[in-house]
Amino acid sequence: MNVDSEEALYKAPRTDVSQNQGRFRIHFNFPGQNLPDHDDHGYGPLATVVESFMDPDTLISMHPHRNDEIVSWVPAGVMRHDDREGNKLVTDPEHLMVMNSGRGFWHEERTLPDDPPLRMLQIFVRPHSLDFEPNIQHGPIPDFTANEWRHLFGPEGTDAPFYVRNDVHLYDVRLDEGTSVELPSIAGWDTYFYVFEGAVEANDTRFGETESGLLVNEDTVTVTAHEESILVAFVINPDAPITRQGTIGR
Template sequence: MDDSPTAQTHSRIYTAPRTDVSQNQGKFRIHFNFPGRAVPNHDDHGYGPLATVVESFMDPGTLIRMHQHRNEEIISWVPDGVMRHDDRQGNELLTDAENLMVMSAGSGFWHAEETLADDPPLRMLQIFVRPHSLDLEPGIQHEPIPDPAVNEWRHLFGPEGTDAPLSVRNDVHFYDCHLNAGATVTLPSRSGWHTYLYVFEGAIEVGEEPVGYTESALVTGDSDVTVAAAEDSIVVAFAINPDAPITRQGTIGR
């Protein structure tokens, strides 16, 4: 963890190693990434409306039986492979590299997840956003997303009323980027907001700070910060309003 200022004026970069908070249920394994833990003496494991980013693994032929979530927005980002979803509202959905799912649990939402025996091994992110209010109307969004453009950020969800393909009920914008080795992009940012970044594949430098495979960084401040790929990489980023009103009664993402 590094809490030193970078050379880029008005911005500060905090880096964090791969999480050691995990659960192993055999064919289903998860690692919790807590954005708030990147900042020394921060009193919240989450950071504003972003509660946690969970790296999830499902072996072929895995069933996670019907269970309930409440008071959290759960986003399933699947860069490769398939995640099969069904729920008590009658939806049977397949989330993959071409489709994104946002499950708004609100007052209560029951669902199950599955991979079939002939599906490939699955590694995905499940993102938990704290909603702005308790016991909202539950629902689900499952939409096709634009094809990724190499070395460009792809905007995938944002607060309600924005131009992102899907929405969540608080102030978080989500982006991904496929970077070629040697490429440089500017980290997504918004005035007064902060940005959390996670390296799903590869290794990068954020400003002058190295961030490796499954490591993360939190960037505060308004100046532009560069992301440079040390090797072919897949990176996700969250622009977060740290002052957004939040609830903390989610089933997982409290």
């Protein structure tokens, strides 16, 4: 899948693919659409990055997922999770949740009346094989250190605090205005980043809130914050084997 060209950084604006269910709204971001003439909405194992909004006192009733690796990243507020395994979990800025749905996992999500409005990311990773044993991971994550990337998940067997069952790493960072960091990178892999809040510049190109960039062909890039900003970055093996039978992350 990796393109045979010089190193390049491809920018994409916010997509117009969304669903509005009133108190629950979602907006799909497709990393494959950053690359011109790419024939897949996803990019290797990373299927989609979904921006999710939940008003206070909202219930998304019990529903199944299958063959999706679903990561819930909550930079502010709370997302409450119940499932048929008896788990009652709260995901917030101090906790991450990874639902490795495998052959099937049922869950529901909610906010309480006194919870704040929620804006979060739900990340869908394509597993490398079908019908794994389902699993859920939930726990604390390290505190932010300003202007430093924080490693949140990676493939099984890595030193990341959480895992997904394919070749993707997730990092996040909070940048002060005027500060710079290099995008995370691995030789032979590519890096996709999404500006959750604020605005940054990379390779003389401005990326505003909800815009994204895809860096291909190994070399890293420095991003500089024009204002206080929050970014997530995914380091992806574009040639990893993938499945495309997930409930959402096809």
